[in-house]
Amino acid sequence: MTALLAQICRHPIKGHGRETLASVRLLAGECLAWDRHWAVAHDAAKLVEGWNRCVNFARGAKAPALMAITSSLDEATATVTLHHPDRGEMTFRPDDPADLPRFLEWVTPLNPPDRAQPVAIVKAGRGMTDTPLPALSILSTASLADLSSKMGQPLSRDRWRGNLWLDGAEPWAELDWIGKHLAIGGAVLKIEERIERCSATTVDPETGKVNAPTLNALNTHFGHQDFGLYGVVVESGPIAVGDEWRLA
Incomplete structure (x- = not known):
């Protein structure tokens, strides 16, 4: 599978809604523009x-x-x-x-x-992310597909409140990217840490009802409840859905 940026998503008000974007400009040392702004x-x-x-x-x-x-x-x-x-x-x-x-x-x-x-x-003058880092969350569609298969139910991307979704990685390969650089379009991010997940991921984002034991599945199959990565922009530039990505 070609290594492509599959989705860009932001959450203007933390915990209160999501929207997808076709493109955005990333700025070094800053969160995704308007993400968790409030x-x-x-x-x-x-x-x-x-x-x-x-x-x-x-x-x-x-x-x-x-x-x-x-x-x-x-x-x-x-x-x-x-x-x-x-x-x-x-x-x-x-x-x-x-x-x-x-x-x-x-x-x-x-x-x-x-x-x-x-x-x-x-508001804080920066994204009110779940980490003190001015970070974007980066997730793999292959890892989501693998977890969905293990759980026997389809899991929406929206459960995970991610910013950037990547196609083309091997399932769970991203967990070994800490310290590496990720180039997407005209921007480069440094991968800083894994994201430990909370019970929000157990909720169906269509209905707002708990319907999937995601944390139990992660712990049972992998011995942790990490899904996705935090990355900090180190080189500013535009990105768009369909851009190729690579590790640098």
């Missing part, structure tokens, strides 16, 4: 200035229904449109305090009442 803090958050750990935010691991949100971003106006099968559609500006009550009214029913509740939208 995050939804809950009422038990203990925030510090800048980047914060995921435990401070509403997310699919604690509120599975959030996983069924899809989103689209109008970059020119910083306006986000969210859609959920049970909540319909809403459009708002996360930076506008006047829009916050309307967003909270829409999203609160998707959060279990016995969990910390969403109260604010925050």
Whole structure:
């Protein structure tokens, strides 16, 4: 199989929707543009200035229904449109305090009442990723196909909330790429670490319901619950779906 970039995906509001892109320009030392640009803090958050750990935010691991949100971003106006099968559609500006009550009214029913509740939208001046690194997440379609086969059920890419999906690698070969460089289109990323997965991946991203024991399957078959890699951009450049990739 040819080594090609199969998908680019970003998540403008951390844990609250996803959208695919045809192309994007990567910048050295920065996250994917607009990915996790905002995050939804809950009422038990203990925030510090800048980047914060995921435990401070509403997310699919604690509120599975959030996983069924899809989103689209109008970059020119910083306006986000969210859609959920049970909540319909809403459009708002996360930076506008006047829009916050309307967003909270829409999203609160998707959060279990016995969990910390969403109260604010925050940003850090960089992507609020699950790692302090300004990283993109890189995943392999072959590894996903292999895990799906072992589990006996198809697993959507959307479960994994990845940024870049690669065709053409051998299943699980990417786990040995730490320290290597990945060239895609006009950009180069350095592979920094593996991604340890959480229970959000057990959720069906179409329905927001738990329906697949992904963590148990990873531990049973491979002795860990890692899926995918974090990479940091070291050379800026454009990338597009269909670009060839190579290890350097």
